[in-house]
Amino acid sequence: MKNAWNYLGLALVGYSLVYGLISTVPALPIVNETIRNLYYHVPMWFTMISLMGASFGYSIGALQSNSLKKDRTAAAFSEVALVFAAAGLLTGMLWAKFTWGAFWTPDPKLNGTAITILIYLAYFVLRGSVDDPEKRLRLSATYNIFAFVLMLVFIMVLPRLTDSLHPGNGGNPAFGAYDLDNTMRLVFYPAVVGWILVGFWMARLRARLENLRQPLDLH
Amino acid sequence: MRPLFRALQLEWALEFRQKSALLAGLLFVAGSAFLASKTYLGTPPSKAWNALLWIVLLFSALHAATRSFAGVPAARWWLVGQWMTPVTWLWAKGIVTAFQLVVLGVFSLALFSFLLGLPVGNPFGFLLVVVLGSAGLSGVLTTTAALAAQVDARASLMAVLSIPLLLPTLATIQRAALLATAGVSTVDLLAPLGSVALLAGVPVVLGTLLFPYLWKP
Numbered sequence: 001m002k003n004a005w006n007y008l009g010l011a012l013v014g015y016s017l018v019y020g021l022i023s024t025v026p027a028l029p030i031v032n033e034t035i036r037n038l039y040y041h042v043p044m045w046f047t048m049i050s051l052m053g054a055s056f057g058y059s060i061g062a063l064q065s066n067s068l069k070k071d072r073t074a075a076a077f078s079e080v081a082l083v084f085a086a087a088g089l090l091t092g093m094l095w096a097k098f099t100w101g102a103f104w105t106p107d108p109k110l111n112g113t114a115i116t117i118l119i120y121l122a123y124f125v126l127r128g129s130v131d132d133p134e135k136r137l138r139l140s141a142t143y144n145i146f147a148f149v150l151m152l153v154f155i156m157v158l159p160r161l162t163d164s165l166h167p168g169n170g171g172n173p174a175f176g177a178y179d180l181d182n183t184m185r186l187v188f189y190p191a192v193v194g195w196i197l198v199g200f201w202m203a204r205l206r207a208r209l210e211n212l213r214q215p216l217d218l219h
Numbered sequence: 220m221r222p223l224f225r226a227l228q229l230e231w232a233l234e235f236r237q238k239s240a241l242l243a244g245l246l247f248v249a250g251s252a253f254l255a256s257k258t259y260l261g262t263p264p265s266k267a268w269n270a271l272l273w274i275v276l277l278f279s280a281l282h283a284a285t286r287s288f289a290g291v292p293a294a295r296w297w298l299v300g301q302w303m304t305p306v307t308w309l310w311a312k313g314i315v316t317a318f319q320l321v322v323l324g325v326f327s328l329a330l331f332s333f334l335l336g337l338p339v340g341n342p343f344g345f346l347l348v349v350v351l352g353s354a355g356l357s358g359v360l361t362t363t364a365a366l367a368a369q370v371d372a373r374a375s376l377m378a379v380l381s382i383p384l385l386l387p388t389l390a391t392i393q394r395a396a397l398l399a400t401a402g403v404s405t406v407d408l409l410a411p412l413g414s415v416a417l418l419a420g421v422p423v424v425l426g427t428l429l430f431p432y433l434w435k436p
Contacts, residue, residue: 063432111386111390115383115386115387118382118383118386119383119384122379122380122383125376125379125380126366126370126376126379126380129370129371129372129376130369130370135369138432138433139366139369139370139433141432142366142429142432142433143363143366143380145425145429146362146384146422146425146426146429147383147384149421149425150359150384150387150421150422150425153387153418153421154387154418
């Protein structure tokens with residue numbers, strides 16, 4: 001079965017979508033039923049970071065082997081990562097509205113997300129402004145590696161500078177400390193694994209499409 | 220060390236040959252500081268003063284750093300390649316850029332205190348933040364300048380590529396700056412200054428690793 005991992009991902013996502021809505025959750029003040037958003041919001045970020053990590057890996061490979069195919073694959077993974085960033089942002093904004101009272105707060109994690117999205121948009125602007133494929137490979141792969149490592153350092157440093165409303169930061173206990181009970185784990189972990197598998201599938205499809213398109217572009 | 224020293228001498232000489240470019244940088248700061256003083260009228264509250272100062276500094280730093288690789292003619296890439304390793308050249312460029320940024324930073328601080336007042340509790344500590352902070356912008360800016368120099372639309376690209384990467388460094392600088400503004404003693408500023416130095420060091424290491432790949436063949 002060539003697509004076993006992909007179908008497993010789909011099944012896990014389907015399971016978490018349904019069970020996320022019908023399973024029992026702890027009754028907590030303020031978050032109430034919105035705690036179910038944990039199954040949809042948090043996996044987006046795990047998936048985004050995994051895809052960006054894969055894109056980083058392909059960029060290193062592209063620089064070492066001068067392979068245009070790897071460069072296009074790196075770009076495809078970044079594109080899909082941005083889709084997940086948008087999804088994470090939207091689900092997070094909804095959650096913030098119902099628990100913190102506003103769609104957007106000056107929270108360090110939100111700033112980190114904004115910076116991440118800006119960095120990856122800049123990566124695509126850079127790719128778009130270079131016509132020569134070899135040069136595009138060199139410049140965009142370098143920027144991808146440079147930006148990914150800096151971004152990792154920053155999203156680890158920034159939340160420690162100021163207080164955060166997010167669980168696990170700025171004196172707030174992490175989710176696991178008080179409310180991630182075993183029923184929730186049974187939905188949350190499959191959701192994370194499922195979304196990561198589906199994200200990789202999407203990115204690989206996107207990369208295949210881009211790579212297939214190439215010969216047609218040669219005039 | 221010796222090749223780096225020679226590379227520095229070369230960059231230094233080349234930099235000072237273009238006096239008009241250096242003056243343009245200072246004039247950029249002067250114009251912006253004057254504009255800030257004319258639009259604000261009087262001394263702004265310390266937070267607004269800080270925001271104005273760092274925005275002016277960021278854009279003049281961007282302007283100055285873009286030049287570091289942009290003006291280099293193709294022939295010099297070849298010539299420099301005969302004389303030194305790519306990394307030596309990057310370091311020489313980075314150190315010269317850092318020096319320029321410090322000059323710009325101290326100049327803007329002086330102009331701001333002259334035109335807009337100095338609502339700062341610990342002026343010496345603040346000077347330290349400005350010196351370290353503006354030098355710390357050099358790591359990201361020099362590497363992105365080397366990248367952007369190889370693209371045609373480099374001026375706009377430079378801002379797009381480097382501003383998101385600079386935001387976190389600027390956030391740590393801003394934290395140290397606000398502490399100095401509030402009058403925290405210089406000894407207590409050492410920890411936030413340390414985190415500025417650490418954040419500024421990461422791009423230097425990365426740039427050193429990656430620059431050989433950016434080297435124009």
